Amino acid sequence: MTTTKPLTPQQIQFFNEEGYLIAPDVFDPADLEPLRRELAAAIEEKVCALKADGKLAHPHAELDFNHRLAAIYRDSKDNGEAVLRHLEGRNSGGFRAPEMFDVIAHPKLLAKVESLLGTGEIVASSVYRLRPKLPNIGRGVVPWHQDSGYFAPSCDEHLIITCWVPLVDATVENGCMEILPRTHRGRVVVHHRGGNAGFLVIKDEDLPDDPGRAIPAACPRGGAVFMTNRTPHCSTPNHSDHVRWSIDLRYQSAAAPSNVAAWPAAINADGRADTAFYEQGNIACFPPEADFLVHSRANPDAVTNYAEFVRRRETYDRIKTGFAPIRDWPTLV
Ligand SMILES: O=C(O)CCC(=O)C(=O)O
Incomplete structure (x- = not known):
């Protein structure tokens, strides 16, 4: 039986020291x-x-x-x-449905996130993804990266927690993630564009440690893998006969940069918003998608509901241009 209890002090210490935590019992399988x-x-x-x-x-x-x-x-x-x-979904991996939102905003998960962030004022970062990794198909194999490789440099020093939630038991055979422990306190290392399936990639020689020291992040259904935005990780091919279904969700303190307050006054026919919007919007860690307030102890009424979540996501989907490049990474040669 899982609960809305926070993580234990030992789990929090492990996360802080290792840069990741595999918690096997966040959800009851029935919650998913x-x-x-x-x-x-x-x-x-x-x-x-x-x-x-x-x-x-x-x-x-x-x-x-x-x-x-x-x-x-x-x-x-x-x-x-x-x-x-x-x-x-269009433009992103952002599968939208009340059932998806209910997992993103699930009290059992948010209780764990709160204990890692150290605050009850939590913004769900704009980047959440559904990953159906199919057997023996290369496109689901994600090369080495830090999530900060995708975020604005202004967010490097902020904690953005990735919660990786498998919808089936994630194993080495079906392509769970690999994580390089104890490397998350370093800087964001150089990434290259043009990795497998268009993902960013850290070359082995640029990783902060020997990739041979990576640990497989196997995790049962009902569990979650928590990582920081500077924890290098990748994922491996699915050699099983079934789909490795997972979602990855991200959370940050409401005090970290976000676009929660950024809203376009109008969107023109070219899919551009007003200039003021881009100036506000570019303070977000990942400006092209909508962040939203998912938990607040100070002001619970301000928490985003499903209808508002959809409105925010759809509005950002309609804005196609105008964001400054997030990071100027070189291309693989
Ligand atoms: O699900 C995977 O295979 C990779 C996930 C990942 O790289 C991420 O969540 O940043």
């Missing part, structure tokens, strides 16, 4: 069931559309959530990619 069901329904929706268009002959309806998308992809890469695009 609504999201798994919603994802299964979204797959079904796209499968029906592909079938109606005459593109898909075998819907694999007999298979469970863990296996179905893998079989669809095996039959046809085009159909598999179409389902992935349907799930991952």
Whole structure:
């Protein structure tokens, strides 16, 4: 039975020293069931559309959530990619559904985040992703990086906690993450553009430690892996027969830079907002997507509800240009 209790002092100390923590019992598996069901329904929706268009002959309806998308992809890469695009959402991995929001704002998770951030005023960082890692498909393999490689340098010294939440047991076989422990107090090292599947990558020689010292971050369903934004991590191929479903969520103190207060007065036909917006918006760690207040002890009424979350995310989706480059990393040669 899991609870809304904070992490123990030992867990907090481990996180601070190692730069990560694997907590096996954040959620009851039943807490994640609504999201798994919603994802299964979204797959079904796209499968029906592909079938109606005459593109898909075998819907694999007999298979469970863990296996179905893998079989669809095996039959046809085009159909598999179409389902992935349907799930991952436009512009980003930001799959939007009340069931997703309920996990992001789950009191059991936020209690743990609060104990790591040391504050009850918590902003859910704009960057959250759904990652269906398919068996033996290269695109889910994420090269070495620090999450700060994706964020504005002005946020390097702030703590942004990644909570990596598997929706199936994450194992070495199905491609869990690898983490380089005790390296999170150093600077943000050089990243290169053009890593696998367009991800940023830290070359082995630029890592703050020997990659041979990485630990596999296996984590059961119901658990979560917590990391700092400067903890180097990567993820490995899925050699199993099923999809390694996971979501990664990020949280920061409301005192850290965010775009919670930044709102465009108007958006023109080119998808640009007013200049004042970009000036405000660029204080966020990841300006192109909307941050939102997810927990407040001081002012609980100010916490973002689902309707407001959707409104914020959709408004930011409509803004296509005008953000300053986040970081000027070199390209791999
Ligand atoms: O889910 C994965 O395989 C990688 C996740 C990751 O790199 C991240 O959350 O920053």
